[in-house]
Amino acid sequence: MKPAFLVVFLKEFKETLRDRRALVLLSLFTLMYPLMLGYMLNQQIGRATRSEREGMQLAVVNAAQAPNLMAQLKQKNITVVPMGEMKEDAIAELLRARKVVALLRLDPAFGEHYQAMRPAGIELWFDSASDNGQRQRDIEEVLHSYSSNISSARLLAHGVSPATMAPVRLQRFDTGSTAARSAGLIGAILGFLFFPAFICGLSAAVDSTAGERERRSLEVLMAQPASPWSLITGKWLAAGSLAVIGITLELALAHAVLSWLPLEEIGMSWRVTSAQLALVCVATIPLSLFAAGLHIALAMNAKSFKEAQSMLSLVILLPMLPGVAVSVLDLKTATWMYVVPMLSNQTLLRELAKGQDLGALPFVLTFLSSMLPALGAVAFASWRMKSERYVLSV
Known part of the structure; x- marks a missing residue:
C-alpha cells in the first residue's frame, strides 16, 4: 500500500500537469532567462567583432x-x-x-x-x-x-x-583569468537563473491550499485517513517537483548557451563543466523545496486565492535582496554567503564560473541553507492544517 503522502503527491502532480496555465508559466520561466542571457551576450560579441567583419x-x-x-x-x-x-x-x-x-x-x-x-x-x-x-x-x-x-x-x-620624452616605461600585466572576468561581467545575470525556483511551483502551491479551501475540496481531503503532515508533504513535494524540473532545465539550457557562444571574442570564457553543473543542480533542489514550502505556509494563512497570489507576488522578491545587496556593496565572497538561501546558490555558481576549486563544504552549506528552512515551513504548514478554523475558513 502506498504511503498517504505519496498518494497526495501523485494526485496533486497529475492535476498540475493538466493545468495549461501552470505549464505555460513553467515553460516561460525555464526558457526566458537563458535565452535572454544568450541574446545579450551575442549582441555584445557582435558589437565587439563588427569592426573586424565589416x-x-x-x-x-x-x-x-x-x-x-x-x-x-x-x-x-x-x-x-x-x-x-x-x-x-x-x-x-x-x-x-x-x-x-x-x-x-x-x-x-x-x-x-x-x-x-x-x-x-x-x-x-x-x-x-x-x-x-x-x-x-x-x-x-x-x-x-x-x-x-x-x-x-x-x-x-x-x-x-x-x-x-619617456623617462618611465610602463608595462602592464593582467593576472586576471578570462573565467574570472566572465564571472564579474555576467555574475549579476547568473543570479537571475535561480529566481524561477520561486515561480515555477507558485501556481501549484497556491491552488492546492488557498484554492482548494476556497472551492471547499479541502474539507473532503481532510476527511480521508491521512494525517495533516502527509497531506502537506504531498502538496509540498508536488509543487517542489515542478520547481526542481523548471530550474534544472533552465540551468542546463543556460550551460548549453554559454558553452556554445564564442565568448573568447570578448575576453570571456565559460569553464563550468557538466559534472559541476550537475552538482549545482543537486545543491539547488532544496532551494526549490524551500520556495514551495514557503508558498504553501503563506498561502494557507491567506483568506482567499487572490489574496494568496497578491501576497506571494511580493514575497518572492525577498530572496533576491541579499544578492542585490552583495552586488551593490561589492562584497568579497565569504563563507557566510553559503548559508543564506538563494545567495548561496548564486555565490556557488559564480565561484565555479571563476574556475575556483571549492571543495565539498560550499555544496553542503548551500544544500542545508535551504533544506532546513524548507522543513521548518512544512512543519508550520502541517501544524496550521490541524486547525479546524483554518480548514473551514471561519
Whole structure:
C-alpha cells in the first residue's frame, strides 16, 4: 500500500500537469532567462567583432593635407571617405545617418603648420549616442600613434633621442583569468537563473491550499485517513517537483548557451563543466523545496486565492535582496554567503564560473541553507492544517 503522502503527491502532480496555465508559466520561466542571457551576450560579441567583419568608414575633410595619416588609417582597415568642406549641421546630419563611424576635419592650413613644426589642428567628430564607441577608440589610437611617430622623427632630426620624452616605461600585466572576468561581467545575470525556483511551483502551491479551501475540496481531503503532515508533504513535494524540473532545465539550457557562444571574442570564457553543473543542480533542489514550502505556509494563512497570489507576488522578491545587496556593496565572497538561501546558490555558481576549486563544504552549506528552512515551513504548514478554523475558513 502506498504511503498517504505519496498518494497526495501523485494526485496533486497529475492535476498540475493538466493545468495549461501552470505549464505555460513553467515553460516561460525555464526558457526566458537563458535565452535572454544568450541574446545579450551575442549582441555584445557582435558589437565587439563588427569592426573586424565589416571594417569601418571614416569621413575626412581636407584629406589631401595629410597623405601619411590617410595611409596609416588604411593600414588599420579603416576606409577613408574624402569629403568636401562641411558645416557643423551637415556633419551632425551625416553622423546621425550612421553612414560613417566618425569624421575627421583637418585644418586647411594643416600642411603649412606641419612643415613649420607647429601644432596642426585635427577635429574628430562623432556621435556618442551611437554604438560605435570601440571603433571610435580605434581611430583615436591611430591618431595618437601618428602624432607619436611625428614627435619621434622631429626629435631625431634635432639629434635628440625620443627616449628622453619617456623617462618611465610602463608595462602592464593582467593576472586576471578570462573565467574570472566572465564571472564579474555576467555574475549579476547568473543570479537571475535561480529566481524561477520561486515561480515555477507558485501556481501549484497556491491552488492546492488557498484554492482548494476556497472551492471547499479541502474539507473532503481532510476527511480521508491521512494525517495533516502527509497531506502537506504531498502538496509540498508536488509543487517542489515542478520547481526542481523548471530550474534544472533552465540551468542546463543556460550551460548549453554559454558553452556554445564564442565568448573568447570578448575576453570571456565559460569553464563550468557538466559534472559541476550537475552538482549545482543537486545543491539547488532544496532551494526549490524551500520556495514551495514557503508558498504553501503563506498561502494557507491567506483568506482567499487572490489574496494568496497578491501576497506571494511580493514575497518572492525577498530572496533576491541579499544578492542585490552583495552586488551593490561589492562584497568579497565569504563563507557566510553559503548559508543564506538563494545567495548561496548564486555565490556557488559564480565561484565555479571563476574556475575556483571549492571543495565539498560550499555544496553542503548551500544544500542545508535551504533544506532546513524548507522543513521548518512544512512543519508550520502541517501544524496550521490541524486547525479546524483554518480548514473551514471561519
